[in-house]
Amino acid sequence: MHGKIPGPAKSRASGKNKKNASKKANNKAINPFKKRNNDKENTITFQEVAEEDIEDDEFDRFKHQSNKNLKTRANELLNVRKTLPVFKNKDEIMKYINKNQVTVLIGETGSGKSTQIPQFLLDELYKNKKIHGSIAVTQPRRVAAVNLATRVSQEHGCNVGDQVGYSVRFDNSTSNKTRLKYLTDGMLLRELMMDKELKEYNTVIIDEAHERTVLTDLILGFLKYLLNGKRKDLKVIVMSATLQADKFSSFFDNAPILFVEGRKFNVSQYYLKAPCDDIVDAVIRCCVQINLREATGDVLCFLPGQEEIDKAVTIINKIAEEIQKENSVPLMIASPLYAALSPSQQAQVFLPLKGFKRKIIFSTNIAETSVTVSGVRYVVDSGLRKVKVWRHQLGLATLLTVPISQASAMQRSGRAGREDEGKSFRLYCEQDFSKLPTQTEPEIARSDITSPVLLLKKVGIDDILNWTWFEKPGKDELVTGLQELYQLGALSDSGKITNRGNQMALLPLQPHLSSVLIKASEMGCLSQVIDIVSCLSVENLLLNPQPEERDVVNERRYSLCIYGRRFGDLIMLKELFDVYFYELNKQNHASGEKSEWCKQLCISYRGFKNVVKVREQIRLYCKKLFDTNQNGYDDETDNKLKGNEEEIHSILKCFLTGFSKNTAIGMPDRSYRTVTTGETISVHPSSMLFLNKHCPGIMYTEYVFTTKGYARNVSRIELSWLQEAVGNNISAVGKTKIL
Numbered sequence: 001m002h003g004k005i006p007g008p009a010k011s012r013a014s015g016k017n018k019k020n021a022s023k024k025a026n027n028k029a030i031n032p033f034k035k036r037n038n039d040k041e042n043t044i045t046f047q048e049v050a051e052e053d054i055e056d057d058e059f060d061r062f063k064h065q066s067n068k069n070l071k072t073r074a075n076e077l078l079n080v081r082k083t084l085p086v087f088k089n090k091d092e093i094m095k096y097i098n099k100n101q102v103t104v105l106i107g108e109t110g111s112g113k114s115t116q117i118p119q120f121l122l123d124e125l126y127k128n129k130k131i132h133g134s135i136a137v138t139q140p141r142r143v144a145a146v147n148l149a150t151r152v153s154q155e156h157g158c159n160v161g162d163q164v165g166y167s168v169r170f171d172n173s174t175s176n177k178t179r180l181k182y183l184t185d186g187m188l189l190r191e192l193m194m195d196k197e198l199k200e201y202n203t204v205i206i207d208e209a210h211e212r213t214v215l216t217d218l219i220l221g222f223l224k225y226l227l228n229g230k231r232k233d234l235k236v237i238v239m240s241a242t243l244q245a246d247k248f249s250s251f252f253d254n255a256p257i258l259f260v261e262g263r264k265f266n267v268s269q270y271y272l273k274a275p276c277d278d279i280v281d282a283v284i285r286c287c288v289q290i291n292l293r294e295a296t297g298d299v300l301c302f303l304p305g306q307e308e309i310d311k312a313v314t315i316i317n318k319i320a321e322e323i324q325k326e327n328s329v330p331l332m333i334a335s336p337l338y339a340a341l342s343p344s345q346q347a348q349v350f351l352p353l354k355g356f357k358r359k360i361i362f363s364t365n366i367a368e369t370s371v372t373v374s375g376v377r378y379v380v381d382s383g384l385r386k387v388k389v390w391r392h393q394l395g396l397a398t399l400l401t402v403p404i405s406q407a408s409a410m411q412r413s414g415r416a417g418r419e420d421e422g423k424s425f426r427l428y429c430e431q432d433f434s435k436l437p438t439q440t441e442p443e444i445a446r447s448d449i450t451s452p453v454l455l456l457k458k459v460g461i462d463d464i465l466n467w468t469w470f471e472k473p474g475k476d477e478l479v480t481g482l483q484e485l486y487q488l489g490a491l492s493d494s495g496k497i498t499n500r501g502n503q504m505a506l507l508p509l510q511p512h513l514s515s516v517l518i519k520a521s522e523m524g525c526l527s528q529v530i531d532i533v534s535c536l537s538v539e540n541l542l543l544n545p546q547p548e549e550r551d552v553v554n555e556r557r558y559s560l561c562i563y564g565r566r567f568g569d570l571i572m573l574k575e576l577f578d579v580y581f582y583e584l585n586k587q588n589h590a591s592g593e594k595s596e597w598c599k600q601l602c603i604s605y606r607g608f609k610n611v612v613k614v615r616e617q618i619r620l621y622c623k624k625l626f627d628t629n630q631n632g633y634d635d636e637t638d639n640k641l642k643g644n645e646e647e648i649h650s651i652l653k654c655f656l657t658g659f660s661k662n663t664a665i666g667m668p669d670r671s672y673r674t675v676t677t678g679e680t681i682s683v684h685p686s687s688m689l690f691l692n693k694h695c696p697g698i699m700y701t702e703y704v705f706t707t708k709g710y711a712r713n714v715s716r717i718e719l720s721w722l723q724e725a726v727g728n729n730i731s732a733v734g735k736t737k738i739l
């Protein structure tokens, strides 16, 4: 039984209209680089700007308003809601949802799926007092969960955290009043670990299911398992913008598919005439051109990763004033948006600007789905994204920049047509668009599945191979995941989860990092290890110095980190953290001073602020899990590195429990050979140990392959430790052996 709900006539560029739209786009194809209105080449230099302290209060003020304001705002927004295709078809949609246990709902971007459907269900809850429990809406990304909860609480006329709230890792805004909760798929899985039947909810909505993250796939599997078993009363709605409907429908025993046609506003597409060489440069030029030529409206640019984004933010902020003065155009204000920023830093991009300004947001694909940034009329799309590809055989992840799929490109463009007609500038040629894969491949096909397997074990699923996988990983991958967990001590000989495994599953970290913390709690160096793990949990904390600055920066780091010089990068991180936290932060040095210190050492100041927040959270988890009086964990004392060998050896041995696969042995010819495969590996030039005399063995947390294999974030280890850590596993795994 498949339903189709028609949309408003003007809104859909399909068939003939689509052809015309693309013709129009062709005629208008921009060449932002042909005619330069401003020759700013000399002013485009790569300089670091001081990072501002972002006030959490500002976001709080934005979130919490008086009752009267809330009501007025909700009434205003009702007029906007009424124009959305989903709202217009409320009765029809609810008829389907009420009739079926599972509904698959497909609608175009901006049609109102994520904001309206949950509110329809909320209205039903209020109307029908017999319905107990609340509604969960999962999002693949934290920023989307926060953004949607903020918007929907405004539409609903309440503060975030009252009837409508959100729950994301390290941030929870819900209360006992909350009946509608937006949460990341990771958080729902955490809740599942606590309550295997998800009794709190009467409805679970899986939004943006087409993104096919590992966690979304796992939730789909769990829901099917529950629906067939203990929760026959649960309602499930799978929502997606693209046409993968059949796959979702057949997984849920041919659940009905509902198509809601019609997008609110049209977005015109523009392509480059010829490919560009430097993507950051191309994005900047396009933004400048939009600022000079286009009517009001903010700009959302998609770049592959943090490095490119930080570069672009720096450049725009540097040239903006001059461009404004010379051309009487709005002042461009650049803001970054990527996963490594804290929620309050991410929330900054959603705050309105005052005055004659134009917001230029540089984002990774975290703003690609679900997110609406009010005011955005223009999208600039690099057509690229970064993906972590897991190499099952090596047990290592590699970060690659790859072209996006057509589905992603549509989602990105869709961000421009949320409140008005928009324009999307794709920085590649139109013929290249047709060569892109239609869909993004599911994450499970290229990810480490150790974490998902541990989670399944934690909730009591023993037969991993025959579980209700939405997309079953290969048998080899599953076996490798099980072996890895066994090696970490998370599983017993009979494959059951151990006490250690239970503790690992409860920590909000990858299993290998959790096992490092558990070992540290046993060895009495938990505080020190938490500091290092927190640094490792924040992406791009240490930045790459510009080539001309590299030697100076390395020398500064080298002279500051006396133990890091000998023992490597993990100890260096602890020494840097100690200076930042105990000397600068705790003694209330001005933010300018802290930022300058970070700049001198080419460290992300924002990153260190995040490390402090992550550290607080990990400490809380550890306090709950471990007997913290017994293991050198103390809030009050100064937990700086004391620097004696015994202490440093203990710390490194803890890391070896989690990273024993990422080790290499020093050879007489001064090269290193990996323990698992015997391949040659070199210490990366960014490491403290690059210039160091040869070590008996090394342990690394990252592997990169450029012209050859490099170990990054390297520490010195003794071979006897390796025997201790890996020796036991030789018989256990049967694969790992010291060469």
Ligand SMILES: Nc1ncnc2c1ncn2[C@@H]1O[C@H](COP(=O)(O)OP(=O)(O)OP(=O)(O)O)[C@@H](O)[C@H]1O
Pocket (backbone or CB within 6 Å): 084, 107, 108, 109, 110, 111, 112, 113, 114, 115, 116, 147, 151, 241, 264, 369, 370, 371, 372, 373, 374, 414, 417, 418, 419
């Ligand atoms: N934070 C916001 N600020 C302003 N308008 C918003 C906001 N969130 C939603 N809207 C409005 O509501 C519309 C519907 O948004 P919603 O997220 O429900 O759409 P959707 O169908 O889920 O789209 P997508 O799949 O692209 O996320 C938007 O197009 C926009 O007009």
